[in-house]
Amino acid sequence: MTTASRPFVPHAVGTAMPRPEGPQKVRGTARYTVETPGSDALYLFPVQAGVARGRVTAIDTSAAEALEGVVAVLTHENAPRLAREADADHGVLQSSTIHQHGQYLAAVLATSSESAREAASLVSVEVVEEPHAAVLDEDSPDLYTPEALVVGVTDDTRGDPEAALAASAVTLRRTYRTPMEHHQPLEPHATVACWEDGRLVVHDATQAVSWTRQALAAAFGLDESDVDVVAQHVGGGFGSKGGTHPNTMLTALAAQAVPGRSVRYALTRQQMFDLVGYRPATVQHVALGADREGRLTAITHDVVDQGSKIGEFVEPAAAFSRGMYAAETRRTTHRVVPLDIGVPTFMRAPGEAPGSFAGECAMDELAIELGIDPIELRLRNEPEVDPESGLPYSSRNLVACLRRGAERFGWADRDPAPRARLVDGWWHGTGVGSASFPVPRFPGSEATIRATGTGDTAGYTVEIAASDIGQGARAALTAIAADALDVGVERIDLRIGDTAFGPAGPAGGSAGTTSWGATIVEAADRFRDKYGDHPEDGDEADAHTPDNPWAGEYSMHAFGAHFVEVAVHADTGEIRVPRMLGVFAAGRIVNPLTARSQFLGGMTWGLSAALHEESVLDDRFGHVVNRDFAGYHVATNADVGTLDVEWLDEDDPYVNPMGTKGIGEIGIVGVAAAIANAAYHATGVRVRSLPITLDAFL
Amino acid sequence: MKLDLTLTVDGHHHSLTVDTRTTVLDALREHLDITSPKKGCDHGQCGACTVLLDGRRTLSCLSLAVAHDGAEITTADGLAPDGELHPLQQAFVDHDAYQCGYCTPGQICSAVGMLDEAAHGAPSVVTDDLTGDVRLDRAEIAERLSGNLCRCGAYAHIVDAVEQVAR
Numbered sequence A: 001m002t003t004a005s006r007p008f009v010p011h012a013v014g015t016a017m018p019r020p021e022g023p024q025k026v027r028g029t030a031r032y033t034v035e036t037p038g039s040d041a042l043y044l045f046p047v048q049a050g051v052a053r054g055r056v057t058a059i060d061t062s063a064a065e066a067l068e069g070v071v072a073v074l075t076h077e078n079a080p081r082l083a084r085e086a087d088a089d090h091g092v093l094q095s096s097t098i099h100q101h102g103q104y105l106a107a108v109l110a111t112s113s114e115s116a117r118e119a120a121s122l123v124s125v126e127v128v129e130e131p132h133a134a135v136l137d138e139d140s141p142d143l144y145t146p147e148a149l150v151v152g153v154t155d156d157t158r159g160d161p162e163a164a165l166a167a168s169a170v171t172l173r174r175t176y177r178t179p180m181e182h183h184q185p186l187e188p189h190a191t192v193a194c195w196e197d198g199r200l201v202v203h204d205a206t207q208a209v210s211w212t213r214q215a216l217a218a219a220f221g222l223d224e225s226d227v228d229v230v231a232q233h234v235g236g237g238f239g240s241k242g243g244t245h246p247n248t249m250l251t252a253l254a255a256q257a258v259p260g261r262s263v264r265y266a267l268t269r270q271q272m273f274d275l276v277g278y279r280p281a282t283v284q285h286v287a288l289g290a291d292r293e294g295r296l297t298a299i300t301h302d303v304v305d306q307g308s309k310i311g312e313f314v315e316p317a318a319a320f321s322r323g324m325y326a327a328e329t330r331r332t333t334h335r336v337v338p339l340d341i342g343v344p345t346f347m348r349a350p351g352e353a354p355g356s357f358a359g360e361c362a363m364d365e366l367a368i369e370l371g372i373d374p375i376e377l378r379l380r381n382e383p384e385v386d387p388e389s390g391l392p393y394s395s396r397n398l399v400a401c402l403r404r405g406a407e408r409f410g411w412a413d414r415d416p417a418p419r420a421r422l423v424d425g426w427w428h429g430t431g432v433g434s435a436s437f438p439v440p441r442f443p444g445s446e447a448t449i450r451a452t453g454t455g456d457t458a459g460y461t462v463e464i465a466a467s468d469i470g471q472g473a474r475a476a477l478t479a480i481a482a483d484a485l486d487v488g489v490e491r492i493d494l495r496i497g498d499t500a501f502g503p504a505g506p507a508g509g510s511a512g513t514t515s516w517g518a519t520i521v522e523a524a525d526r527f528r529d530k531y532g533d534h535p536e537d538g539d540e541a542d543a544h545t546p547d548n549p550w551a552g553e554y555s556m557h558a559f560g561a562h563f564v565e566v567a568v569h570a571d572t573g574e575i576r577v578p579r580m581l582g583v584f585a586a587g588r589i590v591n592p593l594t595a596r597s598q599f600l601g602g603m604t605w606g607l608s609a610a611l612h613e614e615s616v617l618d619d620r621f622g623h624v625v626n627r628d629f630a631g632y633h634v635a636t637n638a639d640v641g642t643l644d645v646e647w648l649d650e651d652d653p654y655v656n657p658m659g660t661k662g663i664g665e666i667g668i669v670g671v672a673a674a675i676a677n678a679a680y681h682a683t684g685v686r687v688r689s690l691p692i693t694l695d696a697f698l
Numbered sequence B: 001m002k003l004d005l006t007l008t009v010d011g012h013h014h015s016l017t018v019d020t021r022t023t024v025l026d027a028l029r030e031h032l033d034i035t036s037p038k039k040g041c042d043h044g045q046c047g048a049c050t051v052l053l054d055g056r057r058t059l060s061c062l063s064l065a066v067a068h069d070g071a072e073i074t075t076a077d078g079l080a081p082d083g084e085l086h087p088l089q090q091a092f093v094d095h096d097a098y099q100c101g102y103c104t105p106g107q108i109c110s111a112v113g114m115l116d117e118a119a120h121g122a123p124s125v126v127t128d129d130l131t132g133d134v135r136l137d138r139a140e141i142a143e144r145l146s147g148n149l150c151r152c153g154a155y156a157h158i159v160d161a162v163e164q165v166a167r
């Protein structure tokens, strides 16, 4: 694999472009998965387990089957067999064993949604319950050491941090806690599946049509070429629509029972708390050792994660501390407590979001201990090279973000004294938190470029199975393709969201634009090598994602700094965030219009995590109690104060031909810490557990 | 039990037979294939299903279709007859007041209804003067649109867009 040989000259890239699909979205005519036309589609409604562990001993579907409009009722006794016993999570309706609350035990197919739902309520299930554990206890005897993180090793130790901590002039040891959180994209997960002549055609609300295809092909024993997966418009994902979950499997399985007929299933909001992943709770022990001038001598960050017995996902929260600041010694570890609950998964900035809450609060606490300004403390510990890999950074502008943010926010006048500003009954304070997120590239995408028409006015069809989950892939990839082909955006016809266009990496890991963009640039380069800039109608070239030749030479990360003002009501403890500023250094920004939305969205997520979000598990049944938007709070419009965003010009020639770093996740990293730090500054009360609620201040 | 009813949706007349349990939202989406209003929660907690029902913003998931026989419904699609975007819709596009777009038709119907409420002097919880004209500053807009969740977190841009049109 080569990299593109032409320099990438940005014209469309860097220019604000409204989303091409914008008019459809504001009218509501952009179709999301469950809206896929098809009038004879059957509605699926599931029956779910009410216990966390056990066995189905009897299941009676006769009353459900007798209901008008019901076409089929599937259970583990009559459902088609899957090709293999996939992870228990994907092996829907294959056995009588219950692994988690909410597990699918049966599925009703009916001609109307009302009938399907009523029939599901008529299925009677007898269950033998078995003992279970659902709530994270960090002293659990079941605690284990996972083999590896998704990226990187489980544990990493440099030098002798305990000796360094013992010898440090100042030592800080703290424990921070973050809760279980659920993604809750506003479009519930949904699937429409149909079997036609042995082929499986699936519309799925997914961040990765290719991954969904792989998972379905494996489960049903099909060649990938016999599975089509389409996702044109996806109503948010944030990680939950990355992996394939049991709902997609169930819909495809049920459709197998009614060949030639479409089956559609959109989860209820309540079901969204059962089976489509979550961010696991963490307990994080952090220790910092420093000399009197604030130079770190030791960092330790030891994490215990909530986990599942069904499948493993490790929230890599300590990984945040591997690269953030310089220190001679360091230890980061991850342990997992496996529980009888669903499988956790990636959620916006997995690892960095909870890890930065601990890491950046600890830096604030150390700054206070030392009597050093928290920004100054960070500047004093800026590493020369990546402390984890020892590699130089392709670009690292954390210091510039902190300085620029301090200037714009008005940090210089800040009086560090806590509980010193009472205005109209509200305690006011300000806080800061740093952000970092890696720049990965997913291999394995494929792009095809085809000329339509001839000569100077030729159009270019650009096909890649990318997903637009709201991040703005249609606009961004159109701009990248236009610049790579050196033509105007109006000549690009971008087609995405369909496995017909070959394999592609996911909209995830802040790597979509990098991975798909680099692939499109490579294909454009080959196209121009082959046909020049005056192609004939039908000329075509394709390419796979090129490797990044600099990958082993440089450490690649985006950086940022968050500044917030917090007000806490002196009598009620109500906490508000009137002002937030995020300054980012994230390479070249492809589309300033949509990029701002991504940063704002990330910051709003950070606010929401800081003040609102917590999934509460009931230990008796293993389910989330606050299982809707009335119980699981996400930030509303009125919760958001003045948000300010700025990004620095950053020229990074190593990340990819476009010079871009991902921006989907960095906006959330460090926000909760900045808010907790500001809340301390406002009130003198240090909150080390999320979400920060008013009782902490009373 | 099923009943017959008529609905006028975005200027088009429809006769349909629905289950008495069918909501206005499901009547639109599942019977008439009008999918502009979205289902985010089905419980009146997210606002994605907001339509203008007889001129007022209404959560269509909390309204039973049979209770609205003969109603006039406007969806976000109906605000753009012949594809000509309503000024609010154009402002949403210009300010990028969305990401995934799933909350957007509801946000827009809600904002249209809200502007009308404000024009008629309806106060909100953040209105200081309960008797004078309503001045729609950012806090008023945010408050009045807080029944419409946006999980993508586009609120800041939504307020920008609505503020531009409210001026």
Ligand code: FES
Binding pocket: B038, B039, B040, B041, B042, B043, B044, B045, B046, B047, B048, B049, B050, B059, B060, B061, B062
């Ligand atoms: S779908 Fe009606 S309020 Fe959520």
Ligand code: FES
Binding pocket: A186, A235, A236, A470, B097, B098, B099, B100, B101, B102, B103, B104, B149, B150, B151, B152, B153, B154
């Ligand atoms: S734009 Fe995605 S929920 Fe609002």
